[in-house]
Amino acid sequence: MAALDEVDEFRSSQELHDYLRHKGENVGLSTVYRTLTALAAADEVDVIVREDGESIYRRCSGTHHHHLVCRSCGRTVEVEGPAVERWADAVARENGFTEVNHTLELFGVCTACSSAG
Amino acid sequence: MAALDEVDEFRSSQELHDYLRHKGENVGLSTVYRTLTALAAADEVDVIVREDGESIYRRCSGTHHHHLVCRSCGRTVEVEGPAVERWADAVARENGFTEVNHTLELFGVCTACSSAG
DNA sequence: GTTGATATTGACAGTCATTGTCATTAGATC
DNA sequence: GATCTAATGACAATGACTGTCAATATCAAC
Numbered sequence: 001m002a003a004l005d006e007v008d009e010f011r012s013s014q015e016l017h018d019y020l021r022h023k024g025e026n027v028g029l030s031t032v033y034r035t036l037t038a039l040a041a042a043d044e045v046d047v048i049v050r051e052d053g054e055s056i057y058r059r060c061s062g063t064h065h066h067h068l069v070c071r072s073c074g075r076t077v078e079v080e081g082p083a084v085e086r087w088a089d090a091v092a093r094e095n096g097f098t099e100v101n102h103t104l105e106l107f108g109v110c111t112a113c114s115s116a117g
Numbered sequence: 118m119a120a121l122d123e124v125d126e127f128r129s130s131q132e133l134h135d136y137l138r139h140k141g142e143n144v145g146l147s148t149v150y151r152t153l154t155a156l157a158a159a160d161e162v163d164v165i166v167r168e169d170g171e172s173i174y175r176r177c178s179g180t181h182h183h184h185l186v187c188r189s190c191g192r193t194v195e196v197e198g199p200a201v202e203r204w205a206d207a208v209a210r211e212n213g214f215t216e217v218n219h220t221l222e223l224f225g226v227c228t229a230c231s232s233a234g
Numbered sequence: 235g236t237t238g239a240t241a242t243t244g245a246c247a248g249t250c251a252t253t254g255t256c257a258t259t260a261g262a263t264c
Numbered sequence: 265g266a267t268c269t270a271a272t273g274a275c276a277a278t279g280a281c282t283g284t285c286a287a288t289a290t291c292a293a294c
Contacts, residue, residue, distance in 0.1 A: 012251085013251080013252080014250090014251075014252095026273085027272085027273080028272060028273035028274070029252095029273080029274090030252095030253085030254090030272075030273060030274080030275095031271080031272060031273065033251095033252065033253075034271090034272090049166055049168060049170055051166060051220070053166055053170035053171070053172070053251080053280080053281090054170070054250095054251065054252095055170065055251085055252090068208060068209065068212055068214060068217075070214070071216075077212050079208050079212075081201075081204055081208070083200060083201075083204060084198075084200075084201050084204060087198050087200060087201060088223055091185060091196050091198070091223065092185065092223060092225055095185055095194050095196075095227075096227065096228035097185060097187070097223070097225035097226060097227055097228075098225060098226050098231050099188075099225050099226045099231075100185075100223055100224065100225030100226075101223075101224060101225070102221065102222065102223045102224070103168075103220060103221065103222050103224075104201075104219065104220065104221045105219065105220050106205055106208065106209060106214070106217055106218075106219045107217065107218060107219070107220075108209055108214035108215060108216050108217030108218070109214060109215050109216045109217075110212075110213065110214055111213035111214075114215050114216075129280090130280080130281080131279090131280075131281095143244085144243085144244080145243065145244030145245065146244080146245090146281090147243075147244060147245080147246095147281095147282085147283090148242085148243060148244065150280095150281065150282075151242090151243090170251080170252090170280080171279095171280065172280085172281090
């Protein structure tokens with residue numbers, strides 16, 4: 001199953017399910033959800049929640065990073081921002097918050113899509 | 118309607134609807150959704166998408182800012198990070214992305230809740 | 235005050251991502 | 265092959281959100 005994260009772009013559960021079905025795999029939607037949730041819990045894939053509330057998944061490098069995602073085609077660039085991490089920690093500490101994590105994602109339109117559309 | 122954003126914490130549409138009904142207002146769920154969406158479009162309220170995909174709304178200051186939200190009680194601190202904005206713009210430009218916006222929220226546990234729990 | 239055009243409202247049904255259920259299936263062990 | 269157990273997949277259920285549409289409010293013109 002992990003071998004099927006060959007897409008290298010963020011995909012929703014349903015898209016992955018369709019993809020698998022069209023490849024001939026007879027796999028159930030429930031199993032896709034179960035597997036993705038399990039993989040996400042084990043930090044084997046990254047999850048982000050899109051603006052419309054749908055969760056999308058992608059195979060990623062193990063290090064902490066964020067994403068620059070094309071709204072149109074899903075192409076994804078992994079980006080790092082050590083300054084942001086430090087800023088987030090500092091802000092949390094100043095306000096007495098603990099167990100802080102942060103969500104930071106960039107959504108835009110990539111070169112290919114902006115020239116096409 | 119805008120006067121009912123007196124709660125000062127992030128609330129979902131449904132929570133706001135319940136709140137209004139319990140106050141005796143005979144307001145429909147559709148109207149709550151419509152109004153919140155309109156207010157959000159007019160930048161009168163801030164929207165963030167929680168990790169479970171539910172959208173929550175809050176009356177906020179007009180300037181661009183982000184939020185440090187207590188996972189337990191919902192208490193919210195508005196925070197600013199000009200450095201983050203600059204970083205996001207730079208990253209987007211370097212990768213040729215346009216129409217970029219970013220989601221950045223910090224979730225943690227505030228002092229009161231961490232000492233209580 | 236009444237009429238009529240127009241916009242807003244709210245009850246309700248529909249949509250869609252996600253989760254729960256449960257009988258069936260696959261795989262291991264005897 | 266029999267049996268036990270865990271994983272699977274078809275399908276129903278949930279819940280947030282959106283669409284529909286008749287009823288109501290608003291308001292200008294008469």
